[in-house]
Amino acid sequence: MTRRINTLAGILLVLASAAGPVQAQSRGDVQRIVAVVNDEIISEYDIKERMQLITSTTGALRTQEEYDQLRKTVIQLLVDEKLQVQEAKEQKITITDEEVNQRFNELAARNNISAEQFSQELARMGASKEAILAQVKAGLAWEEVVNARLRPFLAIGEGEVSAYLDNLKSNKGQPEYRIGEIFLAVDSPEKEAETRQTAERLVRQIREGAEFSAVARQFSDIATGAVGGDTGWVIGDHINPDIRTEVLKLPEGQVSDPIRVTSGYYIVTVADKREVLSADPDETQVDLQQIVITPTADADAQRQRIMAATSTIKECSDIPRVAAALGASDQGSLGTVRLGDLPPPVNRAIRNLQIGQATEPLKTGTDVRVLVVCGRKDAEVREPTAAEIEDFLSNQRLSMMARRYLRDLRRDAIIDYK
Template sequence: MASAFAQAPESEERPTSDEVIARSGVPASAVAAVVNDSVVTTFDVRQRMKMMVISSGGKLPQEAFPQLQAQALRDLIEERLKLQETRKYELQVTDEEINDELNMMAAQSGLTLKQMIEMLEGTGVSIKSLREQIRAQIAWPQLVQGRYRDRVRVSEDEIENTLERMREDASKEQYLVSEICIPVDNPSQAQQYYQGSMQLIEQMRRGVPFSVVAQQFSACTTAAVGGDLGWVRSGELSEELDAAIRDLPPGSVTNPIPSEGAFMILAVRDKRQATEKGEPTFTLAYAAADESLGNNAARAALDKIKSAELCSGRSLRIDLGKGVGYSLLENVTLDQIDERFRPHIEDLSRDEQSPVIKADNAYHSAYVCDKDEGLGLPSREALENRIYSRQLARIAQQYLRDVERDAMVDVRMKSLLQSNG
């Protein structure tokens, strides 16, 4: 992998679709789509549809097959575009990485890799098709992160504003939510994407589980776990999604909701009462200076806690000096703190430091790295990661749109349903 993601030189002038097909040796009747210099065959589409049916446990009704075929072809086109783009930047996925993913998939199904391969081949699915799918799933996020991670900035204000909304809404219900994301690649075709989203809802009304539809059709990162978002609090989702789930009873599914360049379908699986405020917990950067240093030197050393990296759990960036010890105390309650220090800590907020306290032949001080007010809110780090992932996912979606806009994509396939039946 090129460490700087340097783009490889451009190739010769792009061939036409017919030239690509002629070079491939694939009969024109067996071509489902041409993606730049690559051919997606009708065999590839059948393979993907079989994998989708297997992963759904065979629960997809026949009426769902037109949508299944369209999604299979769409996924294959996107995978080709992703792999072609990663090749431009000389990004390689090793066989070992793919094997690790295959072994994990097999273990999750209670099978050995050999057993899983035999099971797939017994249903007519080539392991080669699955390996290519996994290759794209590994390569694309690596490319997106390598190129764009420095552009994603989660500000302290953004984290604090989200936490503040969650604090304000802590007195309200919480929701166990699943999601399906249908990206709107072309805004002028929004109505078609909406109708496609409604077809997915119709499948669920006919008994197809939400998790199965999410696994097969959702573009969210949660697709791998059936769309499961877990428990969310009011205010945690964007305003339009938050408003949509508030009045839904458990077991209900929303209509498609336009949100951030996609149609979102949300399922409320359960609700629970608001978290009752409990005992606050602190994560403290604690330091102590030996009394022999003297009052002024000890206080000067303890003042450096603010500029050190103790909250991250790493070694201090600044040496506090000889005779000064430090530690990171995580998730401690007030009753776990020495009673002589409690009054100086209990009212502190994040990024505040206690006064210097003299006790037991030493000078002591504590800096609040984080504080949970007892509402069970996620840590700042967890919330930052969540916001970061969503921002990077939006960039990845836009990146793929740009790649497709500059590509030659020629869809030739009409229908495989008669031969698939």
């Protein structure tokens, strides 16, 4: 009996196999102190663990120069995390192991796998669970600090909310954009070249297949990094003026070159487009089934054979017949999925399909998969609530305040690089 497929791990898992010049180190090397941040150390081991986690996420490093650039970036990331956790302690904020493990479990659930499977996947790629837990703890600590210290000073008035909604209504039918953003801060002229090189490397890796959201979580210096760089839906007039020109001319699904702004570099992508106050396609619910096929040496010939076979699918009862004809390694139901929860490439492949239609073959990890829509419930048109608008405006303002807060912590810290 064909087992029921109950995960989207092959589609949603953002971690990919790592490779590159991560160098072997002796025990003495990994215990070497690299930096001291207000009397707390960062060791070579800490750097090695984070680099392995990042290369597992963003893909291989090609050259020694890229390795050196990433190492500098990782040191700065770890310094910032030390400062964030230290500030949480200063503000009497405690992050428990239970909270950290809960966030880890949420990361696993986001990929429709268990926490144990997530740990196993990390181990398989040579990345440790401890490295991601340390990052999670720093992220939680900073969220609490920002909420405790900055959010009380936010004041989004009813007038601002009303003006935003009036603007939406006056722009009804105009284009609206779902933007992904990564921001790399340049805090001093000395970091200009290094940050530019990092931005260029990240763009290349995203274009070569690294998941934009995963890169944003690891590298972005603004609050949207915590949600994979997702800004939500923004009409053209409300797009950050620094990046608006690039966003408006960027084809959907593509990533921009690094965009230099006053305080750093942006990397942006347009994940989706729609019309203002139209139905949100991300809210569409689809019932999916999949056919999983083992790749062959002749990928082009296999692709043509798969497309010929799946074109005969008229309804989902045809799937077992087609799967058998293709010698599928597996097939079954993925259940009901919200389009907005799928990675952008998969979202785009499915969004316009009707019941009984199949995607083109999708390369996911070590498999080739075809997804078939077996049920579909399109979203309804609705206006955003006042609370949603207030939350959107608050997060925009909070992101800027948090960046200034961290900059001040860096300025006041005693940081000794060894």
